[in-house]
Amino acid sequence: MISLEADRIFMDVLKKLFEQHFHSPVDRVQPLQGQLGGSGRNIIRLSDAERSAIGIIYGVREENVAFLEFSRHFRRHGLPVPEIYAEDLKHDAYLEQDLGDVTLFDFLSKNHSGENIAPAVIEAYRKVLEILPRFQIEAGRDLNYKVCYPRASFDRQSIIWDLNYFKYYFLRLAGIPFNEQALEQDFSRLTKFLLTADHDYFLYRDFQSRNVMLRNGEAFFVDYQGGRRGALQYDVASLLYDAKADLPPALRQHLLDHYLETLRNYVPTKSEVFMQHYYAFVYVRLMQAFGAYGFRGFYERKAHFLQSVPYALKNLRWLLHNVVLPIELPTLMESFRGMLASEKLLNLHFEEARGGLSKTASDSSLSVRIYSFSFHRGGVPKDETGNGGGFVFDGRGIPNPGREERFKNLTGKDKPVIEYLDQQESAQQFLDHVRSLIDASVGEYQRRGFKHLMVSFGCTGGQHRSVYLAEQLAKHLREKNGIEVTVHHRELEKADAELETGAAQAGTAAE
Numbered sequence: 001m002i003s004l005e006a007d008r009i010f011m012d013v014l015k016k017l018f019e020q021h022f023h024s025p026v027d028r029v030q031p032l033q034g035q036l037g038g039s040g041r042n043i044i045r046l047s048d049a050e051r052s053a054i055g056i057i058y059g060v061r062e063e064n065v066a067f068l069e070f071s072r073h074f075r076r077h078g079l080p081v082p083e084i085y086a087e088d089l090k091h092d093a094y095l096e097q098d099l100g101d102v103t104l105f106d107f108l109s110k111n112h113s114g115e116n117i118a119p120a121v122i123e124a125y126r127k128v129l130e131i132l133p134r135f136q137i138e139a140g141r142d143l144n145y146k147v148c149y150p151r152a153s154f155d156r157q158s159i160i161w162d163l164n165y166f167k168y169y170f171l172r173l174a175g176i177p178f179n180e181q182a183l184e185q186d187f188s189r190l191t192k193f194l195l196t197a198d199h200d201y202f203l204y205r206d207f208q209s210r211n212v213m214l215r216n217g218e219a220f221f222v223d224y225q226g227g228r229r230g231a232l233q234y235d236v237a238s239l240l241y242d243a244k245a246d247l248p249p250a251l252r253q254h255l256l257d258h259y260l261e262t263l264r265n266y267v268p269t270k271s272e273v274f275m276q277h278y279y280a281f282v283y284v285r286l287m288q289a290f291g292a293y294g295f296r297g298f299y300e301r302k303a304h305f306l307q308s309v310p311y312a313l314k315n316l317r318w319l320l321h322n323v324v325l326p327i328e329l330p331t332l333m334e335s336f337r338g339m340l341a342s343e344k345l346l347n348l349h350f351e352e353a354r355g356g357l358s359k360t361a362s363d364s365s366l367s368v369r370i371y372s373f374s375f376h377r378g379g380v381p382k383d384e385t386g387n388g389g390g391f392v393f394d395g396r397g398i399p400n401p402g403r404e405e406r407f408k409n410l411t412g413k414d415k416p417v418i419e420y421l422d423q424q425e426s427a428q429q430f431l432d433h434v435r436s437l438i439d440a441s442v443g444e445y446q447r448r449g450f451k452h453l454m455v456s457f458g459c460t461g462g463q464h465r466s467v468y469l470a471e472q473l474a475k476h477l478r479e480k481n482g483i484e485v486t487v488h489h490r491e492l493e494k495a496d497a498e499l500e501t502g503a504a505q506a507g508t509a510a511e
Helices: 004-022 062-075 103-109 119-138 156-174 182-196 232-240 249-263 271-301 301-321 332-342 350-356 415-422 424-450 463-475 491-511
Strands: 030-033 042-047 051-057 084-088 093-097 199-205 212-215 217-220 228-230 366-375 391-394 454-461 484-490
Touching: 004 042, 004 051, 004 084, 062 093, 062 199, 084 463, 093 232, 103 119, 103 212, 119 199, 119 232, 119 249, 156 182, 156 271, 156 332, 182 271, 199 232, 199 350, 228 491, 232 249, 232 271, 232 491, 249 271, 271 301, 301 332, 332 491, 366 463, 366 491, 391 424, 415 463, 415 491, 424 454, 424 463, 463 484, 484 491
Parallel strands: 366 454, 366 484, 391 454
Antiparallel strands: 030 042, 042 051, 051 093, 084 093, 199 228, 212 217
């Protein structure tokens, strides 16, 4: 943290830079991101009656030098980056163009509902991806890579740093078990494979929706001070698998196709060659992000960084189900499956992350977490919020669809099971009592400003009745205002992870 005296000195430096550039004194000072962001920069908006600028205070000189030189280089190439007005590197400060407050992520958040994303947002993403090759290829050709920090290229050392960041700050701190030697061998194989991709381009490094500013319908780009020489695949993977953006898979594919089409205007590009390495870069970017979430969230105890974890896990689950890498990484994949089955990580709930993407969510929303579980497989789910666990309902007193052969391979989310239980009077009476109790508590919790309520439904196997009851209560509560509802089916999620592990082991044995 900056001391009060140092804060005053740095603010005086920024004011002096503003006055020298605009020939006008500063009327207003507005701290923006401050220490809330992941970079540690202090970001301040300074303004007079007519103009404003952004002042940056950051104690890493090498990154400041990289950002300033890159900015001027990109502007010479006609790229939309902030103009640098003035600098005082002796005091770790510089002044740049004010690009406003709306990021691509903000625009997405206000126009994103489930799988539905407004056409204007999709068009904004397309425009951003049309500009990306200009950074990577046009401006990358004559860039001074000597100022890159901490490495001039995304080389073996850079990759190892990212992988170890993931291992020690996420896997370790999240309590995911792994064989360290076997994991190191997978890391070595992955690194060797990544380095076989053509990597003679500018790699932006943190090309994500929060680093794209939108002003008057145009995109501007910031936070490229970590850029270096690298492969084309990394940056597009960063944007499309940006965790809290939560882009649907079909849209990610559409945008990737658009990027590849644009890329062919700059360099000969064969999709099959590009795609050979693409998902390996998706994985390594995802691991870098997990490492950052773990370091800032688990280690530094900044809880808001953990809000992205459920979205990143969602991306990870999609990759494990839909992507086969051209190299074998059995221990790493086992670690990923362990993450998906981790109860600690499952308790980092989507409703805490939805603040950025929900038009109705607010700080005053009541978060209701609903679980289904088996009494015989681990007992009642743990409450990580410290609120005591809320309601626990035993669904074993209603008819069990699992006793009928036609339902054995189905769950409480499947239509035949739902129709069966809808017709059971005892099940409906049970639900009526549950709804009455929960409605009363929800009203009182909202009146008193409480933030969390947990409701758990148990049955014998955690497959039919408890799942059905959890889904029915969630459907009921989602019709109310001021409530963020999430559902976790513990046994179903564990079964998915075990199936993935078994499939991977079977594939390894077959080879």
